[in-house]
Amino acid sequence: MINVVLLGYGNVGHHLHKTFNNASQVEVVQIYNRKPISNEITTPTTTSISDIQEADIYIIAVLDDAISEVSTNIPYTNKLVVHTSGAVPMNALSTKNFKGVFYPLQTFTKNKTVDFSKIPICIEAQREEDLNLLRKLGQTISNEVHQVSSKERIKLHAAAVFVNNFVNYLYQIGQDILKPEGLSFDLLKPLIIETALKIENQNPEDIQTGPAKRNDVRTIQNHLNLLEDFHHKNIYQSFSKAIQDKYHGKKL
Amino acid sequence: MINVVLLGYGNVGHHLHKTFNNASQVEVVQIYNRKPISNEITTPTTTSISDIQEADIYIIAVLDDAISEVSTNIPYTNKLVVHTSGAVPMNALSTKNFKGVFYPLQTFTKNKTVDFSKIPICIEAQREEDLNLLRKLGQTISNEVHQVSSKERIKLHAAAVFVNNFVNYLYQIGQDILKPEGLSFDLLKPLIIETALKIENQNPEDIQTGPAKRNDVRTIQNHLNLLEDFHHKNIYQSFSKAIQDKYHGKKL
Numbered sequence: 001m002i003n004v005v006l007l008g009y010g011n012v013g014h015h016l017h018k019t020f021n022n023a024s025q026v027e028v029v030q031i032y033n034r035k036p037i038s039n040e041i042t043t044p045t046t047t048s049i050s051d052i053q054e055a056d057i058y059i060i061a062v063l064d065d066a067i068s069e070v071s072t073n074i075p076y077t078n079k080l081v082v083h084t085s086g087a088v089p090m091n092a093l094s095t096k097n098f099k100g101v102f103y104p105l106q107t108f109t110k111n112k113t114v115d116f117s118k119i120p121i122c123i124e125a126q127r128e129e130d131l132n133l134l135r136k137l138g139q140t141i142s143n144e145v146h147q148v149s150s151k152e153r154i155k156l157h158a159a160a161v162f163v164n165n166f167v168n169y170l171y172q173i174g175q176d177i178l179k180p181e182g183l184s185f186d187l188l189k190p191l192i193i194e195t196a197l198k199i200e201n202q203n204p205e206d207i208q209t210g211p212a213k214r215n216d217v218r219t220i221q222n223h224l225n226l227l228e229d230f231h232h233k234n235i236y237q238s239f240s241k242a243i244q245d246k247y248h249g250k251k252l
Numbered sequence: 253m254i255n256v257v258l259l260g261y262g263n264v265g266h267h268l269h270k271t272f273n274n275a276s277q278v279e280v281v282q283i284y285n286r287k288p289i290s291n292e293i294t295t296p297t298t299t300s301i302s303d304i305q306e307a308d309i310y311i312i313a314v315l316d317d318a319i320s321e322v323s324t325n326i327p328y329t330n331k332l333v334v335h336t337s338g339a340v341p342m343n344a345l346s347t348k349n350f351k352g353v354f355y356p357l358q359t360f361t362k363n364k365t366v367d368f369s370k371i372p373i374c375i376e377a378q379r380e381e382d383l384n385l386l387r388k389l390g391q392t393i394s395n396e397v398h399q400v401s402s403k404e405r406i407k408l409h410a411a412a413v414f415v416n417n418f419v420n421y422l423y424q425i426g427q428d429i430l431k432p433e434g435l436s437f438d439l440l441k442p443l444i445i446e447t448a449l450k451i452e453n454q455n456p457e458d459i460q461t462g463p464a465k466r467n468d469v470r471t472i473q474n475h476l477n478l479l480e481d482f483h484h485k486n487i488y489q490s491f492s493k494a495i496q497d498k499y500h501g502k503k504l
Contacts (some may be wrong), residue, residue, distance in 0.1 A: 155433050162426050174414050179412070191373050216316070245483065
């Protein structure tokens with residue numbers, strides 16, 4: 001049995017708690033959160049970090065900027081303390097405990113259940129024995145546990161910003177373009193799903209399509225003419241230049 | 253029974269043929285293609301447009317630039333001739349026949365079967381009776397048949413470029429960032445799928461996350477520092493500015 005104290009009950013903390021609760025080899029002995037937790041949960045909670053219990057692993061799942069401070073305030077030494085962030089180096093953690101990272105590479109939404117079994121869990125630790133413990137913890141919830149250095153993790157996180165945050169913003173733009181015409185965003189949903197499913201078995205480089213890929217400058221110009229928002233135009237141009245450059249060697 | 257002659261056997265033609273073959277109310281009586289068709293199909297084919305048979309509807313599924321010419325070369329008059337393009341106005345078709353559009357809003361890959369039942373079919377026609385026939389044809393394969401004007405369709409197509417072509421290019425960037433680290437693109441796939449599935453029941457505007465959304469300028473700068481490709485940097489900046497502007501009112 002691996003005993004865990006969870007520090008932070010935002011999206012990541014909430015989903016980790018839920019999935020650990022379903023894993024037979026893990027027990028979340030306590031959750032610390034700055035504010036009282038309103039959800040009905042049976043796990044003991046506290047809003048005072050000085051009251052946290054002994055455990056095998058302390059998992060900090062708070063906002064990036066607060067990780068360092070929370071790690072400093074843990075009232076123990078020589079314990080394993082990990083954070084769950086893609087963007088923060090392991091060394092941001094206080095030196096009074098042994099450091100590690102337990103980063104689930106996924107986007108979490110409060111009311112949407114996530115199947116952890118395929119989510120890559122990126123682990124890192126100072127000590128070999130801690131790495132083994134984090135691997136064991138990861139394997140209780142996922143089949144994809146990977147050792148990833150801080151340098152690699154920052155790159156993974158940057159890549160995730162492109163394929164998650166920026167992709168979601170493109171969905172917003174699609175919706176924004178349809179709105180003035182009274183056209184429903186639902187019209188785009190089958191295309192959005194299929195676009196994502198296509199890369200499961202195909203290389204995105206090989207399946208790129210569209211006006212810029214065809215170097216169809218007339219359609220590109222037509223689209224630029226109908227786009228009214230400055231940012232939409234700017235993003236359209238940035239992509240078209242990049243895609244034309246890649247597939248047609250257009251230098252700027 | 254609706255008799256159809258299909259002109260063009262690229263991705264769209266191929267998939268339309270396949271789905272019409274499974275619809276009991278439609279018969280594809282012939283396929284015209286500039287080059288001989290190598291697939292084993294039982295439908296009669298021709299490479300000579302002067303040999304095409306009589307039918308209720310002629311569906312032109314060729315490259316945008318060739319639509320006008322193919323429509324001119326059809327050896328009939330006063331028939332219903334439609335194209336399948338999102339980017340081309342209905343009026344690009346020759347005036348010698350009645351014009352229409354039958355635009356399936358989806359991305360097609362040669363060897364990947366597509367379920368047409370949820371694909372929006374955007375129809376347009378000069379004459380009311382032709383619109384009714386196109387609606388009937390669309391309903392044999394899809395539950396989502398929508399009358400869409402040429403002006404609306406161009407906007408839909410522009411939106412599709414954002415949520416399909418540009419999204420796929422973001423997937424490429426994700427892969428490009430991981431490659432030098434020896435990290436597999438597979439690590440990003442669960443995130444990519446989940447990002448797409450999230451918008452089925454949620455508004456993309458409400459679920460935007462990431463450094464730009466949080467106005468986390470330190471992480472934005474860290475990411476810009478590690479991006480080496482000019483276009484990646486440029487796209488990162490275009491998105492970050494747009495998202496900061498939207499959620500934090502940063503004016504340029």
